[in-house]
Amino acid sequence: MKRIILAGGGHGHINVLKNLIQNPLLDYEILLITDFKKQYYSGMLAGFIEGIYTEQDISFDVEKLSKMANVRYIEEKIIAIDKANQKVITSKGKYPYDFLSINLGSLSNINFPIKSEDVCLVKPIKNVVDAKDRVSEMYRKNPRLKISFIGAGASGVELGLAFRAAFPEAEISIMTTKNILENFNKSAKNKLKKLLDTKSIKIITGQRVNLIKDKKIHTNDDIYDFDFAFITTGFCGPDINFDGFMTFNNNYLAVNNKLFADKNVLAMGDAASIKEYPTMPKAGVYAIREAPILYQNLLKLINGDNDFINYKPQKKYLQIINCGNKRAMSNYGSLSNYGKISWKIKDKIDRDYMKI
Structure with missing residues (x-):
């Protein structure tokens, strides 16, 4: 056999x-x-x-x-x-x-040394699932917990907004070398920048991380304190x-x-x-x-059938970011929409996908 x-x-x-x-x-x-x-x-x-x-x-x-x-x-x-x-x-x-x-x-792609236990690599995803309990315990002891996200792509922004919804008193920041959401259209970026500002999530741009050690993020020109950090800088x-x-x-x-x-x-x-x-x-x-x-x-x-199917990636695709409180931002081509409708669409797509 x-x-x-x-x-x-x-x-x-x-x-x-x-x-x-x-x-x-x-x-x-x-x-x-x-x-x-x-x-x-x-x-x-x-x-x-x-x-x-x-x-x-x-x-x-x-x-x-x-x-x-x-x-x-x-x-x-x-x-x-x-x-x-x-x-x-x-x-x-x-x-x-x-x-x-x-x-x-895939795994998280790390380009700098990490010498701290209070850091979570977002791949594999099990790391983030486990980190939620750790952050919850820290938050109970200190609601002004400093949570940092290194990387401002879709993963970093979405997780930042999720942790804001879960831990409303925490101090949350997102750090990036360039700008947020490089693959999103201008309209979606602008809306999300305003949303992040409204939710008191600090965006720190132009910072290349060189080292994380002893609850401090060392960048090209500064040092930032944190209590817990998530690495969302890319994958390998x-x-x-x-x-x-x-x-x-x-x-x-x-x-x-x-x-x-x-x-x-x-x-x-x-x-x-x-x-x-x-x-x-x-x-x-x-x-x-x-x-x-x-x-x-x-x-x-x-079965010995050589008539294989070709895969061709779609040029445009719908991206929906969960923004917390059952609202989401959708991004498709040059179009964007923020609100409950986008979240309901995402929730329906996701729940349908999980059906056996």
Whole structure:
């Protein structure tokens, strides 16, 4: 019996499991290997911080879904994938494969030393889920808690607004080398700048962080105190040796526009970069579109059908940032909208996505 290995429990593989529950592959041994029991959905993380959603609302139970899909669940950390010998190597063993699908996610990209325990890297998302309890305890002791976010992209801004809603008396700042929300249109940026100001969230621009040590952020020209800090400065590929595979900078696995990294290996999501689209951002909206193509091409691969489906990223896509208090900012092309309607749209999209 041939073996299919699903390396990682990312959203693409959640989609594979959902499909296998409905349409089992009875003639194959299927393994899913991950070191995370739960797969968290980043789109609902801010709502979880604010208290709108529970941890159960924003996560998939990977082990439970695997059992429902008749997939063998292995909870081990993947440390390497050996192309020549067709093996997934974990901290505990080696697993040969005939077919392999990779959906491992990304890690926070750090360009400066961190010598402090009160710092949270936002990838993997489990870090932020756990940090909420830590910050809550600190806030109970000191409501004027200083919370800093380093990085002012969508993740940093959305989390800053979520923590403001959850901890109204805290002193919150967002620090960046350039400006906020570089990938958003001018209208959305201006509205969010005003909103951040209204909510007393301080934006600190032109600051390149060189060191975080002893609850102090050392930048190119100043030092800032903090009680708890979140790093949202960008991402890199997983800490895995892709032995024999082509990779890009920051250890992103190279795939073609059919999501193949090798003749019998597919990959998608934040761990991969598509050779035909080297500048494509690492954003969940792309991964959601890739997921059904990964599943269909995996089926074609194991069935010997070479008529694979091409993935082509959309030029424009809807971005919605949760702004707290059941209001959100939507950004599409040159259009933007802030308010309850945007939040309701986001809430509906997110809840529908989490349905099994």
